[in-house]
C-alpha cells in the first residue's frame with residue numbers, strides 16, 4: 672500500500688501544472704492552475720469579453736491533462752454571477768450540459784444546447800455565464816465564460832468540433848502527471864461528442880454533484 676501512496680504523490684504535484692483548460696468559448700481570464708479549484712477558476716467578477724453564442728446547437732471545447740475525468744456545465748442568468756449560489760435556483764444547480772465521463776486525456780468538444788436545457792431567462796439576447804465543472808482526481812475545478820445568447824446564430828462560428836485523445840503527460844517535463852500507459856494511440860482522433868452521450872449515473876458524477884451542492888450552500 673505504501674507503493675500506492677508514493678505513486679499518487681507525483682500525480683498530485685504535477686496536477687497543478689495542467690488540470691483542464693476551457694478553450695472555447697473564451698474563459699473569463701488567463702488560465703491560473705492554482706486558482707482553478709476556486710469559483711470560476713479565480714475570476715469571480717463578470718467580464719466584458721463576452722462571446723456571442725448560439726442559443727441552440729452550441730458546444731464548448733476543453734483540453735484535459737487528466738484521463739478519467741467527469742465534466743459538465745452549469746449556467747447563471749444573473750447579471751454579475753460571482754458565487755456558486757448564482758448558478759442555482761432553489762438550491763438546484765442549473766445544469767446546461769449534463770455531466771459526462773471521459774476515460775482519456777485530450778481535447779474534447781462537448782455539446783451545449785442551451786435552449787434545450789429550459790433554463791428560465793436563457794433566451795435570445797440574454798447575457799449569461801456558463802461555468803464548466805471538472806473533476807479529474809484532484810478536486811473540482813472550474814472555468815467560466817460570459818456569453819450573449821443569439822438565436823440568429825444557428826451554430827458555433829469559426830470553430831471545429833472534434834475530439835483528440837492524448838496520452839501526453841499531465842503537464843510537461845519532469846514531475847509531470849503522466850497518465851499511465853493506455854491502449855489509446857497518442858494523437859488518435861475521433862469526431863463527435865462522446866461526453867454528450869454518456870452521462871448521469873456514475874458514482875463519480877454523484878460525488879461531483881454533491882460537492883457542487885456543498886459549494887453552492889456556502
Ligand SMILES: [Cu+2]
Pocket residue numbers: 685686687689690691736737807809
Ligand atoms: Cu489537475
